[in-house]
Amino acid sequence: MSTMPLKDDATVVQRIFDHIDHRTTDVSDETWREPVANYTSPERFAAERELVLRRYPTPFCPSAALPEVGSYVARDAAGTPILAVRGADGRVRAFRNACRHRGTQLAAGTGCERAFVCRYHGWTYALDGALRHVPHEYGFPGLDKSTRGLVPVAAVAEVGGMVFVTQDAPSPPNTDLDRLPPMISSQHRLLNSAALEVPVNWKIFAEGFLEGYHIRSTHTETFYPRQFDNLNVIETFGRNRRIAFPYRAVNKLRSVTPAEWSVDGKLTYVYHLFPNVMIATFPANIFMTVLEPVAVDRTVFITYVLTTRSADDVEAQTTIKRGGDFVQAGAVEDREIVCAIQRGVASGANEFFEFGRFEGLLTHFHRELRAALDFGKAHPRTQPDGTAVR
Ligand code: FES
Ligand SMILES: [Fe+2]
The missing domain is CATH 3.90.380.10 (Naphthalene 1,2-dioxygenase Alpha Subunit; Chain A, domain 1)
Structure with missing residues (x-):
């Protein structure tokens, strides 16, 4: 062959x-x-x-499933709950789908949001994953919000009408994404x-x-x-x-x-x-x-x-x-x-x-x-x- x-x-x-x-x-x-x-x-x-x-750039969803800013798809991939979302800059990012307070899953299925608000205590994350708001923040002395954003996967690529998620590193070499034939326009x-x-x-x-x-x-x-x-x-x-x-x-x-x-x-x-x-x-x-x-x-x-x-x-x-x-x-x-x-x-x-x-x-x-x-x-x-x- x-x-x-x-x-x-x-x-x-x-x-x-x-x-x-x-x-x-x-x-x-x-x-x-x-x-x-x-x-x-x-x-x-x-x-x-x-x-x-989890190591390979794996097609997660078609780009068309994330048509606008805030569109998201949340599902398990290889046993890991993943949340993929299109940011205000048009880029797709993917995160481990869990709140950084006590771990509640942030989103399920598909939809469109301006931010992800945890339904347990209301910690709020921007579309780029940054932790923006903690209700009654004085209850967490010393909390550095900049270190408690959503945890990103190792890599995301949007190629050929698809979003590829690589959860963990290192990937095998020559993953060929640039050389894929046209399939989805x-x-x-x-x-x-x-x-x-x-x-x-x-x-x-x-x-x-x-x-x-x-x-x-x-x-x-x-x-x-x-x-x-x-x-x-x-x-x-x-x-x-x-x-x-x-x-x-x-x-x-x-x-x-x-x-x-x-x-x-x-x-x-x-x-x-x-x-x-x-x-x-x-x-x-x-x-x-x-x-x-x-x-x-x-x-x-x-x-x-x-x-x-x-x-x-x-x-x-x-x-x-x-x-x-x-x-x-x-x-x-x-x-x-x-x-x-x-x-x-x-x-x-x-x-x-x-x-x-x-x-x-x-x-x-x-x-x-x-x-x-x-x-x-x-x-x-x-x-x-x-x-x-x-
Ligand atoms: S677990 Fe998310 S805000 Fe508490
Ligand atoms: Fe068949």
Whole structure:
């Protein structure tokens, strides 16, 4: 598999035509055996959250979820309550979501505030995290408010229409944020978002997005009639990956000159942004899905649906509705399967899961995950100033 920049759409379409004509698909050179213990071990799960998910710049939400000054999203990420908020200067900051008096969580869900006022005793924080007001401050002799602002995460970056949160340092080198392909544009607005807890390990969930070998068997009545079985173009970029799922309608492009090929409605790209975020493209909208690991066998499936189409565009609304129903039907089938895998894990039947040559992106994911774990183990967590954590 290539680590070069992603192919352009015309190259992907040509490759799809070649696969259709030769009844082939992209295959990887290698196969992989992943020990089942890596999906069940509480120690491994803790290490994944601590050493990878908290150390890596992880997409937290789309920029469109923080449209104005004071817009915030508060949720747990890798087990840490995080509050991300757009400041008066337009910058997004992210903090550990706890009051500096006696620790009450400051915000939940989403909303827009001019300041965060703790509901317990009213300590008040500005959007940049500074502690601004302590009621009856004389009760805290010697309190230096400048040292009791909200505790920031190690780093925040707003890149490519997404907010990336890095909770702890040090991160692995070459985190590639500057070289991400365009996925979400500044024109995208948030249509809706939802969260659903699913009884499955987060990696089993992720794997379901990364291969088209299951299309006919799992999505017999939903995706298969519109797509192809086991016909994909797979690519890797840095620690990330992309898979193209063509629709049968892609054949219509054969009568169009390549210079005029548009993949809109002809294929779905699924981008897997390491470690736990999927971006899937559909006509008229984009799904950003965060697979938030809450326990070794439980994942919160957070979905943001984004569109560039105007709310007044009636035709677009119909396409969005139809597309949403289509994706939903397939997603239900995928959830049934991943839950069945999770239940199967308890059988003890398998020592390992085998990823074949059609499942090369799973191999790439697990290799990157292993490397990130090794980096984390070799580089103990540090304070933002570089000193060791006590
Ligand atoms: S815990 Fe927040 S003001 Fe007391
Ligand atoms: Fe699927």
